[in-house]
Amino acid sequence: MKFFRGKRSIPKIILYLSYVILGCVLMDQILLMSKTYLRSLGNQGFQIVPDLNVTPCHPVTNVMFLKTHKTGSSTVLNIMYRFIENHHLTVALPVKGNIFNYPWPFKAAYVNGFPDIWQKYNMMCNHLMFNLIEVQKVMPNNTFYFSILRNPVSLLESSYTYFKILPFFVKSETLDQFLASPDSYYKPNEMYHMLAKNTMWYDFGYDNSAEDREDYVHSVLDEIEQRFQLLLIAEYFDESMILLKNALCWDLEDVVYFKHNFRSQDTIQNLTQESRERAKQWFSLDWKLYQHFNRTFWKRIQDTIGLENMQKEVKKLQARQKELMTICIQKGRGSYINEIKDQEFKPLQSGSAHILGYELKPQLDIKYMKICHRMILPEFSHLSLMKAYQLSQIRRKL
Structure with a gap:
């Protein structure tokens, strides 16, 4: 073959190989961007075929997460914080503490740095009482709104233990006793009263002591459905x-x-069956909120990904989670606070609950150090890190 003869042919070989490599790279990118695949045509080669089941998309970076109480929302918050840092996004953080002056309705003035540093933020995800008009002052028009709900019976049981220091809970010995006569303990004018009745309803910006009328409930559900593009369900977290x-x-x-x-x-x-029914009645607005969006949750799965594909995706998620648990966590499980040596990883304790945390494995491979560290950081430690991250952004902006 003349192409390979003589020293003068060497540059041609290099040029030829360069074209081949470049062609492969370009083809790979074209297939990736257009969501296509190759179909074999036997001896005639291959045909590029579009995958009609996949729509090209770009990561959404303007997101408002309404962090509801005792719903698994702290786990979602960890996910949000990690995404913010990994993608160098701006985040609306409270001026003080870890909440936007809850339980008062949210105001833009509760956001640190608004409006002097940023007019709009990419993400907002700390506790607040939802107030759309004020939220829209700090979030872009194309913001994706989502939140998470939990079965109110389980939510109340968790709140009772976690907030046992509050007067309406501390006066009763057990939740069964509280539910036997909730009006004897609950006072709607007491601070944080919403943590004892229709908590999610209140977090979404509504009166948790409102009368449970069918027309009123439907109007609220319609409003939430129009504003929030996605409602997650804690019982089906994966x-x-x-x-x-x-x-x-x-x-x-x-x-x-x-x-x-x-x-x-x-x-x-463990509540008695009678107490569980009483909890549904006491949290009747939350119960209807949960029932409605539990139905739409499964309808969304059926209409989009499908149950079979959902199961496959969940298995992938669980496999990756298990892998990272093995890589990152000492003992491969949650630890009591007295087992955790590093102060940074000790979670806040509250009421009569024993809140578990994680210990980082020693001598981690450097490539896993950051992801492991961020994934096990408890909420308050992670908030401190996010405030430092935000400060570095402000300095760059100034």
Whole structure:
């Protein structure tokens, strides 16, 4: 072959190989961007075929997460904080503490640096009482709104243990006793009263002591449905993460998680069936909120990804979670606070609950150090890190 003869042919060989490599790279990018695949045509070669089941998308970076109480929202918060840092986004943080002056309705003035530093933020995800007009002052028009709900019976049981220091809970010995006569303990004019009745309803910006009328409930559900593009369900957290990933066009790595702000089994109360029914009545607005969006949750799965594909995606998520648990966490499980040596990893304790945290494995491979560190950081430690991150952004902006 003349092409390979003589020293003068060497540059031609290099040029030829360069074209081949460049062609492969370009083809790979074209297939990736257009969401296509190759179909074999036997001896005639291959045909490029579009994948009609996949729509090209770009990661959504303007997101408002309404962090509801005792719903697994601290785990979602960890996911949000990691995404913010990894993608160099701006985040609306409270002026003081970890909440936007809850339980008062949210105001833009509660955001640190608004409006002097930033007019709008990419993300907002700390506790607040939802107030759309004020939220829209700090979030862009194309913001994606989502939140998470939990079965109100389980939510109340968790709140009772976690907020046992509050007067309406501390006066009763057990939740069964509280539910036998809730009006004897609950006072609607007491601070944080919403943590004892229709908590989620209040977090969404509504009166938690409102009369449970059918027309009123439907109007509120319609308002929430129009504003929030996605409502997750705590009892189906893995499925929720897949829906969130797909809705935001994020990667699996963005939504992999370790549980946060979770209790040991010995502080979980088993309610009688009678108490469970009483809890549904006492939290009647929350119960209807949960029932409605639990139905729409499963309808969304069926209409989009499908149950079979959802199961496959959940298995991938769980496999990655298990892998990271093995890599990152000492003992491969949650630890009591007295087992955790590093102060940074000790979760806040509250009420009569034993909140578990994680110990980082020693001598981690450097490539896993950051992801492991961020995934196990409890809420308050992670907030401190996010405030330092925000300060560095402000300095660059100034």
